[in-house]
Amino acid sequence: MKLIYQQMLAFLAVIATVLILLGLSFSKSTRTMVYMNTWSTMEKYANSLVEQSVRVSSQDNGRVTFDTNALESSELLLQNQSVHFTVYNAKNTVTFPDNVNTAKISATDWRKLKRGEIVHKVSDRNMRLQNGQTQPAMTDVLKPYFYTDSHNKRRLIAVVKVGSFISDINTNINQINKNLIKPLIISSLVALGIAFLLASFSNSRINRLRRATKQVSEGNYDVKLKTKHRDEIDDLTNDFNGMIxxxxxxxxxxxxxxxxxxTFMADAAHEIRTPLTTINGLLEGLAYDAIPEESKDQSIKLMRNETKRLIRLVNENLDYEKIRANQIGLNKQEFDAVDALNNLVEQLQQKAEAKNDTLELQIPKQISVYADYDRFVQIMFNITQNAIQFTDNGQITINAQRGFEESIFKISDTGIGMTSEQLSNIWERYYKADPSRRNTKYGESGLGLAIVHQLVQQHNGKIEVTSKPDAGTTFTIIFPDKFQSKNS
Structure with a gap:
């Protein structure tokens, strides 16, 4: 069954239940109200009958007599209204009418009457009288009347029972119920229409989600649904937007x-293909004596260099994977980085001079750092070599200083710099900010900075880069002290 029909049935069931309960309650209240009005009217009849027919003689010790003519006149009038009455004396004997065989009032009711209580009785079934006749079901009011003599003594003088046929009362009740059915039917139809509108509204919102879901399944991720934050469907729509x-x-x-x-596969293939092509060409030249004798030593030297380049490339890849997989154990210790930095400058001085660059150290006499010595040298070496590679006729400055429970190293150059897009990719393998420099004198593979980034993270340190095109680049590496490194 479709959701719209389920919602309509749910709405209709709730509304129908409410209407039925209201109808039953109203019908019961109506029945009670009709009976109360009937009893009230019959009490008034009883009062009128007593006033017109009962005579109490104050001279004859309060003797009670009934005016039969007045009672007969009242009987004729009340019969036209389907009302019947019976008068009982103080001895529970029928005084009027005398031609009807009426049973005495029960002892229980008589005790209530003597206490001055008005008794209401309802008989839902026809009653068989002593003379064999059947009396239709009736509702009766039994009302007592008292006389207070000169001695202030109160005594029962008469009981009037006024009755009306229940069939007449039920006719009135049925008529009221019939009048109630029509509004109930109209209310049900209106409720059905409202339920349909509400269900259609909710269903349309769900269908909107379904259409959006279908678009997403077809690959459209630019879908965004508007919400008004009103109910759970809007919450679901917000979750859907977040999911998209x-x-x-x-x-x-x-x-x-x-x-x-x-890009990685292309760069890796290029890095491997270039030395392999060179080696293969030289081997073919040697095999077919295409290389002059005086050039063979140079060719062999070139093949060695290309072979070393391949070995270095493979080692760097293996080194990077081991570092990234946290398979390299670091032997961290606290040492003075001054000697390591001086040795670094000596090693790279020749490369810097080849690019007409100046290497400058700006460090104190002592700078302690907590790190793996060999990996520290590798980090500083790769960054400094990278600075030399992209700087011509410039200056590379290595600065070191102590921070709060940390050691800070900065390597700045005045080289070509990088754009913001290039900065966001420098930690990727084989990425080169300047692709034109793939085949440099030193055979850089593009793995150096990727390895540096992983090693700094292994030290629980931080590395930041600032750069502007044609304005140089600055790398900032922070090594935390022993206590801070353990808590990182």
């Missing part, structure tokens, strides 16, 4: 990673 946003971000990240994968 996450899916879009995931899809964009997948595309970006796929692009990086293709």
């Amino acid at each position: 946003k996450s899916l879009k971000e995931s899809q964009d990240e997948i595309k970006r990673q796929e692009e990086r994968r293709r």
